[in-house]
Amino acid sequence: MLFNSLDFFIFLPLVFIVYWTLFKKNIKLQNIFILIASYFFYAMWDWRFLFLILASTIVDFIIGPLIHNSDSSKIRKRWLWVSVIFNIGLLGFFKYYNFFVDSWIDMMNTIGYKADNSWTLQIILPIGISFYTFQTMSYSLDIYYKRLTPNKDFISFATFVSFFPQLVAGPIERASNLLSQITTKKTFNYIQCKEGIKLILWGLFKKVVIADSIAPIVDDIFANYETYSASTLVLGVSLFSFQVYGDFSGYSDIAIGTSKLFGIELMSNFKFPNFSRNVAEYWQRWHVSLSTWFRHYVYIPLGGSRVSKLKSVRNIVIIFLVSGFWHGANWTFVIWGAIHALLYIPVFLMGRNRIYMNNVVAENRWFPSIKEIFQILLTFSLVTFSRVFFRSESITDAFGFLKQIYSNFKFETYAHPLGYRMIDYFILLALFVLYEYLIRRDERSPFKFKSKIVRFTLYTLVILAMLLFFDDNIDRSFIYFQF
Numbered sequence: 001m002l003f004n005s006l007d008f009f010i011f012l013p014l015v016f017i018v019y020w021t022l023f024k025k026n027i028k029l030q031n032i033f034i035l036i037a038s039y040f041f042y043a044m045w046d047w048r049f050l051f052l053i054l055a056s057t058i059v060d061f062i063i064g065p066l067i068h069n070s071d072s073s074k075i076r077k078r079w080l081w082v083s084v085i086f087n088i089g090l091l092g093f094f095k096y097y098n099f100f101v102d103s104w105i106d107m108m109n110t111i112g113y114k115a116d117n118s119w120t121l122q123i124i125l126p127i128g129i130s131f132y133t134f135q136t137m138s139y140s141l142d143i144y145y146k147r148l149t150p151n152k153d154f155i156s157f158a159t160f161v162s163f164f165p166q167l168v169a170g171p172i173e174r175a176s177n178l179l180s181q182i183t184t185k186k187t188f189n190y191i192q193c194k195e196g197i198k199l200i201l202w203g204l205f206k207k208v209v210i211a212d213s214i215a216p217i218v219d220d221i222f223a224n225y226e227t228y229s230a231s232t233l234v235l236g237v238s239l240f241s242f243q244v245y246g247d248f249s250g251y252s253d254i255a256i257g258t259s260k261l262f263g264i265e266l267m268s269n270f271k272f273p274n275f276s277r278n279v280a281e282y283w284q285r286w287h288v289s290l291s292t293w294f295r296h297y298v299y300i301p302l303g304g305s306r307v308s309k310l311k312s313v314r315n316i317v318i319i320f321l322v323s324g325f326w327h328g329a330n331w332t333f334v335i336w337g338a339i340h341a342l343l344y345i346p347v348f349l350m351g352r353n354r355i356y357m358n359n360v361v362a363e364n365r366w367f368p369s370i371k372e373i374f375q376i377l378l379t380f381s382l383v384t385f386s387r388v389f390f391r392s393e394s395i396t397d398a399f400g401f402l403k404q405i406y407s408n409f410k411f412e413t414y415a416h417p418l419g420y421r422m423i424d425y426f427i428l429l430a431l432f433v434l435y436e437y438l439i440r441r442d443e444r445s446p447f448k449f450k451s452k453i454v455r456f457t458l459y460t461l462v463i464l465a466m467l468l469f470f471d472d473n474i475d476r477s478f479i480y481f482q483f
Contacts, residue, residue, distance in 0.1 A: 001041050001042075001044040001045065002476060002477060002478070003203075003204070003207070003251065003254045003255075003258075003478075004204060004207055004208060004476050005476070007044065011037075011040075011041065012258065012261075015033075015034075015037045016261050016262070018033065019033060019034065019262060020188050024187075024188065027183075027184075027185045027186070028155065030186070031153075031155050031156050031159045031182060032155055034159050034163065034164070034262065035155060035158050035159045035162065037164060038159065038162040038163055038164035038167060039053075039162060041164040041167065042127075042128070042162065042164070042167060042168070045127050045168075046124070046126070046127075049124075049126040049127075049129075052090060052094075052126055052129065053132060053161060053162050054158075055090070056086070056087055056090060056132065056133060056136050056161065057136065057157065057158045057161045057162070059082075059083065059086050059087075060083055060087075060136045060137070060139055060140050060157075060161075061151070061154055061157050061158075063079050063080075063082055063083045063140055064139060064140060064143050064150035064151065065150040065152075066079045067079045067080055067083075067140060067143045067144050067150075068143050068149060068150045076144060077144075079140075080140055080141070080144045083137060083140035083141075084137060084140070084141075087133040087134075087136060087137045088133070088137075090129065090133055091129055091130060091133045093123075094123055094124075094125055094126055094129055095125055095129065095130065095329050096329045097123060098123060098329070099329035099330070125482070127168045127481050128167050128168035128169065128481075130326060131166070131167070131168065131169060131170050131172055132161055132162065132167060134172050134290075134293055135160075135161060135172050135173055135174075136161050137297075138172070138174050138175065138293060138296075138297060139157075139160075139174075139175045139179070141297050142174065142175060142176065147176065148175055148176055151175070151179060151183070153183065156179065156182050156183045157179065159182050160173075160175060160178055160179040160182050163178065163182070163259075163264075165254075165255040165256075165258040165259045165262075165266070166255045166259065166266055168481060169248070169251050169252075169255070169478055169480045169481060170252065170255070170269060170287075170289050170290070170480075171252060171255065171256075171266050171267050171268075171269040171288070171289035172289040172290060172292075172293050173266060173267065173289065174296075177265075177266075177267060178264070178266070181263075181264045181265065182264070186262070186263035186264075187263070188263070189263060192260050192263065193260060193261050195257075195260055195444070195445070196256075196257040196258065196259070196260025196261045197257065197261075198257070198445075198446060198447050199253045199254070199256055199257030199260065199444065199446065200253070200254050200257035200258060201257075201446075201447075201459070201462060201463075202250075202253050202257075202446035202447070202462070203249075203250040203251065203252070203253030203254035203255075203257060204250065204254065204466060205250070205462045205465065205466060206245075206246040206247075206249060206250030206253065207246060207247060207250035207251065207254075207478070208466045208469055208470055209246075209428070209462075209465045209466055209469045210242060210243070210245075210246030210250070210428075210429075210432060211242075211243045211244075211245075211246035211247035211250060211479075212247075212469065212470075212471065212474060212476060213425070213428070213469045213471075214239045214240075214242060214243040214246070214425065215243055215474060216416075216417055216418060216474060217235075217236070217239055217414075217416060217417065217425070218236055218239050218240045218243050218391070220417040221233065221235070221236030221239075221414075222236060222240075222391055222392065222397075222401070225397070225400065225401045225404055226400065226404060228404070228408075228412075228414075229408050229409075229410045229411065229412040230404070230405040230406070230408055230409045230410060230411075231410065231411040231412055231414075232412060232414045233401060233404060233405050234405065235414055237384055237385070237387055237388050237391065237401075238384055239425075240384075240387055240391050241274075241380070241383065241384045241387055242429055242432075243479075244387070244390075244391075244479055245270075245273070245274060247478055247479045247480070248270070248287070248478070248479060248480050249269070249270035250478075251478045251480065252268075252269035252270055253270075253446075255269075256268070256269070256444070267288065267289055267292075268288060268443050268444060269287060269288050269289050270285065270286065270287070270288065270443060271284070271285040271288065271443045272285060272360070272436055272440045272443060273285035273286035274376075274380060274433070274436070275360065275361045275376055275436075275437065275440055276356070276376065276379050276380075277356055277361060277372060277375035277376060277379060278347050278352060278353075278356070278375065278379055279340065279343040279344050279347055279379060279382065279383070280344060280347045280348070280352065280353035280354070280356070281356040281357075281379075282379055282383060283340075283344070284356070284357060290323065290326070291323075294319050294322065294323055295319075298318070298319055298322065299315055299316075299318075299319050302314075302315045302318065303315060305348075309349070312348070313345055313348070313349075316341055316344055316345055316348060317338075317341045317345075319341075320337040320338065320340045320341035320344065321334060321337045321338060321341065322337070323337050323340075324336050324337020324338065324340075325337065327390070328482065330394070331395050332389045332390065332392055332393075332394065332395055332398055333389070333390065335389045335395065335398070336386050336387070336389040336390045339385075339386040339389065340386060343382055343383075343386075360440050360441055361376065361440065363441070388401050388402060447459070
């Protein structure tokens with residue numbers, strides 16, 4: 001079930017009404033109802049893969065107490081490995097099996113041995129598997145590191161794993177935040193619900209008006225890159241940066257807003273990354289839940305930055321390569337991760353990886369300085385360059401795309417594949433960037449203006465824009481569903 005579908009706009013109000021009317025006084029019944037609703041939400045895509053979510057839930061629910069109650073460090077570690085291997089095994093089989101088989105076949109063919117391709121399987125990638133396996137695995141890891149005690153209520157734990165607003169594309173929550181709220185009695189909060197509806201509205205705007213309207217242009221340019229000039233290719237990858245941001249941050253806003261309707265606060269997943277002043281700040285603002293997950297469960301256990309510079313650089317490389325591979329079973333994502341490692345390492349070595357952690361650009365000023373503008377444009381350009389690999393279907397396509405830029409270096413005007421005026425998109429994106437700059441201090445309050453007239457005008461414009469740009473003929477699924 002898509003957030004931007006008619007099904008969801010029927011499903012959500014019904015769940016909301018039943019949750020706060022029939023079960024408002026009984027948290028146990030609330031959780032049972034949300035669990036059923038979450039399974040139904042997922043089953044609308046493919047009910048067969050509910051068994052994977054249930055299996056992951058059961059395994060970690062059982063393993064949690066086994067880790068916690070053992071006095072032997074070896075036994076604790078052994079049970080932890082059961083959890084890790086099971087979850088990574090699920091993820092590895094469904095997401096990476098064919099990748100490894102195909103890579104083996106390609107390697108054998110390269111050295112002159114004709115390998116048998118009968119080992120490849122017709123595997124469907126279950127939506128959300130990269131997210132819920134990491135979420136349930138973090139529960140076992142937190143118990144192992146003694147940050148958490150096991151949950152004794154299976155229903156609440158299963159609700160934590162499958163909570164429908166963030167089930168298929170995050171944010172990837174830790175039990176210390178989400179599970180603790182699920183087990184806490186909640187009362188209806190009008191202000192929280194109003195904030196949630198505003199976030200849902202803003203997330204839908206970013207998805208429908210920004211991401212979906214740009215998608216046909218990006219698809220056309222990347223599919224036919226051999227025929228376009230450098231100016232068009234640069235335009236295509238630049239627009240893809242806005243598309244993937246509008247798509248994924250829009251999903252996260254809808255997820256956070258929907259959770260608010262049920263009295264639950266999810267972590268912020270995007271904090272205006274396009275205004276980052278270096279790559280380190282970018283990764284503090286882009287897909288925050290994944291970055292946090294890798295920092296807590298991979299980077300720090302490896303030694304983090306507490307070890308020598310050389311080992312710290314090694315840890316950074318590992319994090320970005322694994323993060324790239326997490327995004328997809330394709331060498332393009334590995335190269336994308338390697339590029340970000342190469343961009344991050346100089347910032348780390350210069351000691352500038354933590355200087356922008358607690359402030360935003362031009363925090364106490366109307367306008368950024370010339371230096372900040374240059375930093376933002378440079379960071380955006382570098383990140384956008386890496387997305388050639390993120391978006392391309394293969395390494396061959398990615399390098400072909402880059403080669404075409406350098407070999408056909410000329411300026412040409414681009415004609416929209418559906419005949420629309422490109423100037424309208426440039427104006428739209430300019431207004432979008434300007435508006436996000438105005439609200440850059442608080443990613444959870446997109447309409448935080450004192451004037452009621454201003455707020456009403458913004459609501460009206462956003463709704464009208466969605467009605468104007470909505471196109472039922474394009475693929476409306478979210479990009480990160482494939483991850």
